[in-house]
Amino acid sequence: MGFYGTVFEFIDMRSFSNLWFWIMLAVVWSSASHWVLGVPFDMITRARRNPRAAADLEALAAINANRLIFIADEAGLWLTALGSGALTMLALLGFVYGSExxxxxxxxxxxxxxxxxxxxxxxxxxxxxxxxxxxxxxxxGLHRIVVQAIGLVSIFLTALWGMHQNIASPYL
Known part of the structure; x- marks a missing residue:
């Protein structure tokens, strides 16, 4: 077996039956809910008790908020076009052409x-x-709760679709 055969055996392209996909899904949503606008959630909870941590929280949140707004103002149109194009391509390849x-x-x-x-x-x-x-x-805190809700619904729907794909797959 060649190099590419070994790589594609290790990284199974049937994603929903692959443990690595589910680990990545959990890590992505865990990170998304922990890093709220680039601010770690433990800093938010510490800021309630410690005035120095509150000042750090305000500074870090302001830096990240200004950075995000700058990126959106400067490249927002391009990001929207490329992002929606990529999502459309993935949806078509996945759900019309059947690429898992x-x-x-x-x-x-x-x-x-x-x-x-x-x-x-x-x-x-x-x-x-x-x-x-x-x-x-x-x-x-409210932003984190909404991100967690989006992650919960996303993981649930992904698990449903993954179970459907694994049950309906002729390659079991």
Whole structure:
């Protein structure tokens, strides 16, 4: 067996029956809910008790919010065009042409695009907000809850689709 045969045997392109896909799915959603707008959630909880941590939270949230808004303002049109084109390509390859790998990537990337839009909206609210630490903690906490809800629904739907693919697959 050649190099490519070994690689494709190790990285099975049938994603929904592959343990690596499910580990990656869990890591992606765990990271997305822990890093709220680039701010680790433990910093948000520490900021409630420690004034120094609250100042760090305000600074880090402002830096990340301004960075995200700058990226969206400068390259938002291109990001929207490329992102929607990539999602459309993945959806067509996966659900029209039957590529299981494309289905898996689409089921991972589509909800993350909603998380990106939610993060952009939250960043704009942080920059336009009153700047108090309590308002910032509340806003970031609410953002985290919504990201967790999106992740929960995404994992549930991906698991349903993966079970369907594994049961309906003729290659078992």
């Amino acid at each position: 790998f494309s289905q898996a990537v689409f089921l991972l990337a589509a909800p993350l695009s909603f998380v990106f839009l939610l993060s952009l909206r939250t960043a704009r609210r942080i920059v336009a907000g009153d700047g108090s630490a309590e308002t910032l903690r509340r806003r970031l």
